[in-house]
Amino acid sequence: MSEPLIEVKNLKKYFPIRGGILQRTIGYVKAVDGVTFTINKGETLSLVGESGCGKSTVGRTIIRLYDKTDGEVFYKSIPIHNLKKNELRKLRPKMQLVFQDPFSSLNPRLRVGDAIGEALLDHGLISRNELRDKVIETMEICGLAPYHVDRYPHEFSGGQRQRIGIARALILDPEFIVLDEPVSSLDVSIQAQIINLLMDLQQQKGLTYLFISHDLSVVEHISTRVAVMYLGNIVEMASRDELFDHPLHPYTQALLSAVPIPDPDLKRERIILEGDIPSPANPPKGCKFHTRCPLAKDICREQVPEYKDVGGGHFVACHLV
């Protein structure tokens, strides 16, 4: 077993809701409500769940783009939420983020080469005359042609922009990259290109990924382990094969059965969940999933299920397992 690179212990992130004439805090959106997991060096942990489940907030709180509300995050045993600003800044190049939307995450007035090289220069990791060569080298690794270096973002397609986003993260020689829905806005033929690129880079450079996605078929392809989130909590976590072959939580089972499969002959028993996700500002008591769970019993409405290991690193939080 390889060593953990990231350890997250009981992490919580609440966003205040302000209201009234004095704009006082009148409640909290419990975006992340106590999650615990580790990410081992060189693996891809995927966080899956529907919109509003807190998966992106986890990704951003881990690299301290958001300050935590409670809990701990360790990067190589360093508690990153206790670091001073200048200490954190030194660590920043090692932890990078790639965003979902390649259209809004690039500055339209900045040449692509400058956008990719900016951080390297800013962190004082390279001299100006070496910069251009390094940028071009990174662009080539990411499948961009060297003559693209002086172009502006609007001249690129979605897939190419996502390559720029990856190059921008990669040039800092990071160890850990949070990939927040990196292929969701891309067409199928381009999506496959980017997924292959990410997997190649991981192999060549021993990168560790936190892959945030709602697309379970992509997750099954790319992950080492998978964690399923619902309303701010992890409800199930296991190795990729274990989770997809033996899902235990009713929510995981419903999610898997809801994914359309491109085979017109396939007849499946589909679990259709009733209703919508409740608001994270006012989550249900007991098991948060009980309002939509087809198997809910009395105990589910009253007690929060324990998040326990059912063997072989397969964790699940459900009274019925």
Place this chain on the structure above:
Amino acid sequence: MAKNLVEFRNLKTFFYTEEGVVKAVNDVSFSIREGETVCVVGESGCGKSVTALSLMRLIQSPPGKIVGGEIIFDGRDILKLSDAEMRRIRGNEIGMIFQEPMTSLNPVLTIGEQIMEPLMVHKLMTKKEAWNKAIELIKQVGIPRAEQIMTSYPHELSGGMRQRIMIAIALSCDPKLLIADEPTTALDVTIQAQILDLLRKIKQERNMALMLITHDLGIVAEIADYVVVMYAGKVIEEAPVRELFKNSKHPYTRGLLKAKPIIGQRQERLYTIPGQVPNPIGLGDYCYFSDRCEYAMDICHQKIPQLISDENGHKVACWLYEGEWKK
């Protein structure tokens, strides 16, 4: 066999931009039969939405213009109708739902007002009749507490609920055809499953034709009777759903099917189609897929392949099948 409800005949919809002419829909022909679900698949910019908007005559002009072809709907050429005649078809005989249910509802009108409007305009119902019909429709699309929903505003509803309301509005006048443009793209998978289920149910109950536009081949396999694949403004393949998935012909269709990761089928590496969709401006006379195609021959770079059909009606536009298949 049911008769054709819609026939696109050599439809050409072009956009005149500063950079040049974008042939968004370039000589497209296919039909939709009564009660049939036809899925139009393709990647962004392939012209699938513009085809649907041309049928509704909702192409903004300028810059867009339908420059050629015919669209026969229920025996009439849509493109020759007056604006007043067209208005009687739109929302009445043809309903349409869009990808983004938030932006397609009016934020300052209640849900009730928005469902009642087409009923009062097209069906000449009184306010009272329209109110009752609206409540019935809301129940039909699976939303409880219909009376309360009638007086709510769109922002008070979730994305899935808003899409259900859109479906209720589109169904209000009992259309013969429902056009759904990426109806579940903005929704979560569990909500998507609900909406697809609802569309399937409603279609069966009403024997209504459905033209569903999507990029998701999983959805196509689930709901379609017949599939039309588009690439860069052209139909490159069409066939009944089973035939298309089991026996796809065009290298692009095959590539799309292979490039998509599938749940339960793990593979080491995904197949990729190299390159990207060509710039739609200034395309010449050659197969638009030729520069990405691993089977490309000399002729592919010189002439546009025509859509040809095999004896079972499976159609493909590709030089690989020329000669084998008849025009």
